[in-house]
Amino acid sequence: MISKKALYAIRALMSLARVAPEAMNTGEIVLANDLPRKFLEAILLDLKRARITVSERGREGGHRLARAPGEINLADIIRAIDGPLAMLPCASVTSYRPCDDCPDVENCQIRRALAKGRDALAEVLESTTLADLVERPDMAPAGVFV
Incomplete structure (x- = not known):
């Protein structure tokens, strides 16, 4: 969220x-x-x-x-305000850090599942720009009034 x-x-x-x-x-x-x-x-x-x-x-x-609306995506904005998109630091691409209590980061199934979720979310957010939101109101996330 x-x-x-x-x-x-x-x-x-x-x-x-x-x-x-x-x-x-x-x-x-x-x-x-x-x-x-x-x-x-x-x-x-x-x-x-x-x-x-x-x-x-x-x-x-x-x-x-600072750039054209088509060059600023939702992932840029959310990362600037909320930080990484990943739910755990070990699943982050931009701020990776192993979890302190994880016995095996390489084989952690939780990390793998959350990394898939992060990838799916990042794909949507990185491909949705401010231009999309302004030019196509149907692209705006819930709660964003156009």
């Missing part, structure tokens, strides 16, 4: 994708998505650190996508 923070990040980025390559200020994103301002500010900072967005101060400033 993704966090509310990741869901809000997707909503905010969909708003930015709709106006790309133009920018939106935080207040505009808040109003467009009915998001809590302080929470959104923290999310936007995480997205900037992950190089998904860029921001500029001043009257003409605001937040904009």
Whole structure:
């Protein structure tokens, strides 16, 4: 399950994708998505650190996508906010770490099953971009209002 923070990040980025390559200020994103301002500010900072967005101060400033909407996928966003897609660190591709109490990582059936689940999930999330969500509302995950 993704966090509310990741869901809000997707909503905010969909708003930015709709106006790309133009920018939106935080207040505009808040109003467009009915998001809590302080929470959104923290999310936007995480997205900037992950190089998904860029921001500029001043009257003409605001937040904009760092890349085209078709180049930012859901996996990028979720990893930036929630971390690895895998349910256990031993099943992660991006943050692999053996479980502390696992007697045999190489032959662990739990790890194998969860790695298959991670692969299936990653395939869907990596092939779904912000452009898909904005241009094809039927692609939006449940809970994301278009």
